[in-house]
Each structure stands twice: as C-alpha cells, then as structure tokens.
Amino acid sequence: MTDPDTARPDVVSLAPSATATLDAIGASDRLLGATTHCDVDVPAVGGWLTPDYDRLAELDPDLVCTSDALQREIRDELDGRGYRVHHVEPATLSDVLDTFIAVGEAVGRPEAGETLRADAEARLDAVAERVAGKPRPVVYCEEWSDPPMAAGNWVPDAVVAAGGRYPFVEPGERSREVDAERVVDANPEYAILHICGRGERVDPGVVGERAWAVDPEVHVVDDSLLNQPSPRLVDGIERLAEILH
Template identity: 60%
Template structure:
C-alpha cells in the first residue's frame, strides 16, 4: 500500500520520519512539531475533521495516552499505525516499525541498528566507572520522577536510577524518597519547557541531597528524554558526558 500522505499525531513519530528522510510524506502534524506542514491540533486533542481534510494514507500515533485517538481514527476509516514503547529497547524497535509503516522498511531497520550501536558505544565508554545516583524530573508541580524508558537511558549513560523500574509510568515522588536515594545528579527535563526549566527552583528546595549541595542540577531539553525518538540517543549521550566527562575527553 502506498504511503505518500502521512499525518503524524506525535512529535516522536514526526522526528522518526525526519530521520528516515520521509518528511516530504507528511501532510499533517500537531502544532508541537516545528514543520512547515499543516497543523491538525495537539497530540492529545487533534481536530479529526482537519485530519480528514489532509486525506491521509496513514496516521501515526504513539503512547497509551493516544490509544483512544487511535480507536476513533480507525472507526472513522483511517489506516492507523500505533506504537507504544515503554522501555529503551522498545523505543529502538519502534523506529523500524514506523519505517515499515511509511514504506521505508530498510531505512527503519538501519535507523534502529544505528541507535543500538550508539547506545552500545556509550555503554562501552562508561563501563567499569562508578555509577552515580541520578534523579530525573519530568514535571515539577508536583515533582515527578521520570519513568518509561528514562531508567534504561540513565543506566546506559552510566548512572543508577532507584526511583522507578523501566517501563513504569512517571509518577509523583516524595521529598523523603529522593533524600533516601541521595542522588548525586539531578536532570530537569520538564514536559513542554524545552531548555527553559529553572535549575534554581530545585536548588532552592529544602531537600537534603548531594546534588543540591554540590549544585549538580542540569537542564536538558525535554525532547532529549521525554520523546521516544532518535532524540533520546542524544539525551543518553548528553547525560553520559555529564556523569562521566573524563570518558569523553
């Protein structure tokens, strides 16, 4: 089946299409995607009529939060490919799945292979080094420990992440829980904030943790950890350079 007209309802799917050199197939995206392509609404509240006006061969959705959208779109007669990665290996596998969906299966397989190689390269660089405890905050009101693939990403970068197992959804975390873990580094990647998260807001908290004592609170663009796309590989590399700078000299 030809897939020349694709609507992407997830920024991660859009970014995967970019890496697959398939941007020219996109005829609709969310307003979270910085492309010169018609926007059809937000990733959780798209305009279904606007999607229909794009006359898509394929609609891409992702995450369990878009499951209802997927079902509604299919009920309306659309061909929908939905990926729902929860761990780092599943994120990488989704690159190949999107590649097959948009008619670029070989490129999708190659993208997944390159991603695995990048992760393995980082792991080799940090192997055998002390693993500092890391706290990753996806949301700050209230403080929310990042889950899903982030625990895997921290471990790949050479850190320890005791807050959630990989695959579990992000959840609110108590100050006492953070203090008991004694994180040596904090990474802020607040949803929707890009690189604009305020590290001083964390440094001012009455948390008795080494990261605040040493000022080791780092801001990452939220797409580098929150988005299950090739951007996540950039996030892993950025974390690894912060945790183990001597490994990358």
C-alpha cells in the same frame, strides 16, 4: 480517502516522536500535516491530545501515526472514522528502538528503519564502552515539577545506558510523583530536569528551593532528549553520559 495500500503513503503525524522518526528515516517528504508540538514545516492538525479532525479530513492521509497510551482514545476514534492508523506504545529503551523499524515498515521504508535502529545501537554501544568500569552515580530525573515527578518509561534505561543508577522508577513503569523522603534516601549526585513542554526553559534552582536535604548537581536538558521516544532519545543518552562522566 486515498488508497490505504499505497506503498509510499501520505502521512499525518499526531505524535512528535513519530514525526522525528519519519524525519530520521528520510520520510518527512510524505508528511501532509502534524501536530503543533512537532518541529516540522507542514500544516498543523491540532495538539497532541487535541487533534483537529476536520483539518485531518481535509488533508486526507493514507496513514495517521499516534503514540503512547494517552493517545489510545484518539487511535480508537481514528479507527472509527475509517483511517489506517499506526499506533505504538513503547515503554522501555528497547521498545523505542523497535519503533524505528515499525515506523519504517508502516511508510514503506523498512530498510531505512532497520538502518536507523542499527545506527542507534552502534551509538549506544559506543556510550557503553566510554562509561564501562567507571563509578555509577545516582541520578534523579524530573519530568514535571508541580508536583515533582520522577521520570519513568524508558528514562531509567537511559540513565543506566549513560552510566548512572536510577532507584526511583523501574524501567517500563509510568512516571510517578516522588516525595522528599524517597529522594533523600537515594541521595542523588545529579538531578536532571527535563520538564514536559518546556524545552530548556527551566529554572535549575527549583530543586534547591525545596525542603530536600540533598545537594545534587543540577542540569537542565531539552525535554525532547528524554521525554520523546524517538531518535532524540539516543541524543539524550549521549548528553547524559557527558554530564555524568
């Protein structure tokens, strides 16, 4: 393996969020490889939860990026194989913003990470100003449909930042299965479908087909806008604000 103390390390990203963040701070030129789920033109190194360790060894990176509790075993495997690993587990919107700085520091571009966070905060402040004083509708966000899963982690924060209310999961808690009674009691005015791995390829009629005595306005958004803890999440909050207000 090459020198792990290289100021500008060559990187393999095993997390789409890390790939998007590296691109946003101008460090995509350091990418040797990424997962098949990443939107970048570099060699594929397997899937998010199924990395190709042989291909990784061939690429010989200085740094490997992972993210989320679901990649802890991968992180540990990489540690055991002698790789330098940058691993993050953001749970809230604030955590996501912190990762921008952390990724920048990991790849020798701390100022770019700080600038990215500052820009994100400015955009969020602008959204807050636009929605201030307006009624806050109840919003149901679904990240999986079979069974229906109410989105957790940073999504509750995202809804609030966009000017809505989200009584389904507390910020920072994992997504959870939701039943009809919970949804009916909350009586959401909006349902946002952002199904993992589906992009915008989702039938909005799925909500109306259920025996739920609610009639929300249904919108489909690209799953990366809400499911990915990267700069895409700020895009998602701006999109939510447009929908709600």
